[in-house]
Amino acid sequence: MNAYEVSRFAKILSQNEYPGCGIALGMTPDGKRSVALCFITGRTLNSRNRFFVEEEDGVGIRAFEPKLIQDARHILYRPVYETDRGLILANGDQSDILRDYLSVGKSWEAALRSYGFEDDRPNATPRISGLLCKDGSYRLSVLKAESTLGRGCARSFYEYAPVPGLGHYLHSYDCHDAPVPPSLTGEPRCLSVCNDMELFADILWDQLNGKNKISLFLRYTDLETGEYEQRIFNKRK
Numbered sequence: 001m002n003a004y005e006v007s008r009f010a011k012i013l014s015q016n017e018y019p020g021c022g023i024a025l026g027m028t029p030d031g032k033r034s035v036a037l038c039f040i041t042g043r044t045l046n047s048r049n050r051f052f053v054e055e056e057d058g059v060g061i062r063a064f065e066p067k068l069i070q071d072a073r074h075i076l077y078r079p080v081y082e083t084d085r086g087l088i089l090a091n092g093d094q095s096d097i098l099r100d101y102l103s104v105g106k107s108w109e110a111a112l113r114s115y116g117f118e119d120d121r122p123n124a125t126p127r128i129s130g131l132l133c134k135d136g137s138y139r140l141s142v143l144k145a146e147s148t149l150g151r152g153c154a155r156s157f158y159e160y161a162p163v164p165g166l167g168h169y170l171h172s173y174d175c176h177d178a179p180v181p182p183s184l185t186g187e188p189r190c191l192s193v194c195n196d197m198e199l200f201a202d203i204l205w206d207q208l209n210g211k212n213k214i215s216l217f218l219r220y221t222d223l224e225t226g227e228y229e230q231r232i233f234n235k236r237k
Contacts, residue, residue, distance in 0.1 A: 026167015
């Protein structure tokens with residue numbers, strides 16, 4: 001797919017049984033609100049044993065049954081952080097590094113250059129991150145292995161000016177039921193955004209694979225006032 005083609009995001013979600021984590025940022029068609037989306041999916045009992053919870057400064061992930069967690073480092077982290085520099089979204093604990101760097105005036109790129117892809121072999125999961133700035137502009141990044149053997153790290157950074165009705169998204173895996181999910185390929189894809197947050201949230205949650213979906217977070221923020229509305233979906237809660 002051409003990176004500049006506006007795709008039907010819900011259809012893309014429905015075609016991928018296991019996208020891993022997904023992040024999307026954009027602007028509503030009326031140009032008045034920014035949009036931030038983060039979701040997680042899972043195929044194992046370890047991964048499915050969790051849910052999103054609203055925190056004072058964003059969103060956290062909790063375990064339903066903590067005693068059953070096998071590797072908390074890879075599945076329990078902060079997917080959403082609210083900071084003075086903007087809203088951070090991530091599929092791993094690089095969110096902590098991003099928050100720490102941004103809070104002392106360091107750059108987004110410097111934070112991510114200090115990190116690599118997730119060493120969870122055999123997967124070598126790419127680390128995907130997003131930063132939604134208060135003026136509606138946004139950044140996305142991917143840290144991924146340079147080879148299927150998990151060697152080297154390729155770092156890609158993308159910056160976008162807000163365009164009414166449009167956004168861009170990333171997801172961890174280009175997977176259609178593969179035993180070892182292949183990492184995403186290509187640049188962030190375009191998506192169309194609607195003004196109705198409730199409708200958009202319901203459609204997106206509906207289209208995620210019913211067996212593998214775990215949680216979804218969606219926020220619409222008024223660019224003039226900074227006030228926001230958000231929804232959190234959890235399959236088991």
